[in-house]
Amino acid sequence: MSQEPSNLLIVDDLPENLQALDALIRDDRRVVYRAQSGEEALALLLDHEFALAILDVQMPGMDGFELAELMRGTERTRHIPIVFVSAAGKELNYAFKGYETGAVDFLYKPLDPDAVRSKVSVFVALDQQRRETQRQVAALERSRREQEVLLKELHATQQELQRSLRMRDEFMSLVAHELRTPLNTLFLETQMRSLQVRKGNLAAFDAEKLSAMVTRDERQIKAMIRLIDDMLDVSRIRSGTLSIRPAQVELMALLERVVSDLSLQAAAAGCTLALTPHAPVAGCWDEFRIEQVIVNLLTNALRYGGSRPVEVSVQDAPGQVRIDVRDQGRGIAPEDVQRIFEPYERGARNGEPKGLGLGLYISRQLAQSHGGELSVQSKPGEGSVFSLTLPCPEAPAASVQAAA
Structure with missing residues (x-):
């Protein structure tokens, strides 16, 4: 449950009534805002979120019913529970009109302290639960977005891994291909020389032909050395030791x-x-x-x-x-x-x-x-x-x- 206090709005044109009601409902989990007119109440409603509004019916200028109609017509304030209080007799049928304007309760003066405290406690508890639910929903939404980001990162990582595996396989194939070419040439040269030796054809190894053989061997060996050097250079670059x-x-x-x-x-x-x-x-x-x-x-x-x-x-x-x-x-x-x-x-x-x-x-x-x-x-x-x-x-x- 939230530890933030709930805001309560009390509206009455008489300061002594406001003071008495404030003393009746205030505690550590509540912040009570007072207004002596409908205009003052509207200004507070624009600046704060309220768990409950307790409105006096009979006030000069804008009365409680008119204030309630304005509250119900505005998106920001239409969800606020309204409790009307009145010193008028029940024969005026104010309670019916109050419920008609969207009030959740109607109390007659003099107020019953226990009844007032009980009703306020209920609406404060509802407000705390509502805000906690909102926080949980927001936390779930953040968690959902974080999961979406993680899933995207996981997908990207999987794609990178698959790319790395493809690159590894292609690299091994390329290494085999690039090394096989000079090795095959050297192997064929060796086979031909062995054949000439077995035949006793030493003329195949005169100075000019031997020089050409050595040149071809050097070229193939250098090709393999270049490939190996490139692989070593990449390793040194990545390890920072080049x-x-x-x-x-x-x-x-x-x-x-x-x-x-x-x-x-x-x-x-x-x-x-x-x-x-x-x-x-x-x-x-x-x-x-x-x-x-x-x-x-x-x-x-x-x-x-x-x-x-x-x-x-x-x-x-x-x-x-x-x-x-x-x-x-x-x-x-x-x-x-x-x-x-x-x-x-x-x-x-x-x-x-x-x-x-x-x-x-x-x-x-x-x-x-x-x-x-x-x-x-x-x-x-x-x-x-x-x-x-x-x-x-x-x-x-x-x-x-x-x-x-």
């Missing part, structure tokens, strides 16, 4: 070396790879990690560029430098722009997924760990521009940890 070791780096020399190293891959893809000339740009970065990002962006551009030219350019401004890798491929749909930076997501724009879908995720994390950013601008059919923006601090900074 260390960045800044040192002074000349960016244009790094880009020239990477473009030169990838020129054969560009030729195999049937396109050209060009670096726009630019003055030397020095900065304090982890050279190995920046090269890792650039190689990933160029590899993607060659893979998805539709055998069209790929351009690398540098734009510098006070305090920062931006490397743009531009291709002229199919572009990226707007709904996929953020998705491709998530782990295990792949562009798959040529119909067949390649790689584990970790490159852009790792590259963005590496950019952010340097205090920079990796972004993309693309429209379907118009190609893509991936931009790596890096700060150019004046002096080497201490080693930092990549953001998880």
Whole structure:
């Protein structure tokens, strides 16, 4: 039961009557408001909720019946129980008129104290029960809303779990696929060499052919190492243990070396790879990690560029430098722009997924760990521009940890 007191309204034009009635009904669980006219009573009714209104019938100006009619005509006050009191004789039939206006009782003066206290106690108890019921209903409604929120969160969690399970299964399938290709090549090479050895055909292992074999083996082994390194990098990023070791780096020399190293891959893809000339740009970065990002962006551009030219350019401004890798491929749909930076997501724009879908995720994390950013601008059919923006601090900074 509520511990808040119930409000009672008593209306009488005589102060002594108000004082006597107040003394009769007041206690710790009640707050009694007095009004000497209908107008004063209406003002109180607008400001407070009342458990009971005790109205004197005969008052100058607005009498008790008129006040009751106004109360019954207003949504805010029509539920308040009304008890009329009157000093007029019963022959005037005021009681009938009182009940007709919606009163719950009619008392004649002089009042019976026990009867008055009893009736007030009943209506106070009803008011307490009503308010407690309202509180319980409100609590149930809050509980219902909280349950709805929890159900939505549970549903979202279930969907995320299902997505994680799908990603896990797809990831395992991709790992098996990506590792099987170089392993199958190495296995076939080993089988062929074993066959030549068994036949005694040592001419198959002359210097030129042996060099080609070693080159092919290195290429397949490096492919597997890259896959394993990507998986390790994701683990380090998520655990916050991927260390960045800044040192002074000349960016244009790094880009020239990477473009030169990838020129054969560009030729195999049937396109050209060009670096726009630019003055030397020095900065304090982890050279190995920046090269890792650039190689990933160029590899993607060659893979998805539709055998069209790929351009690398540098734009510098006070305090920062931006490397743009531009291709002229199919572009990226707007709904996929953020998705491709998530782990295990792949562009798959040529119909067949390649790689584990970790490159852009790792590259963005590496950019952010340097205090920079990796972004993309693309429209379907118009190609893509991936931009790596890096700060150019004046002096080497201490080693930092990549953001998880």
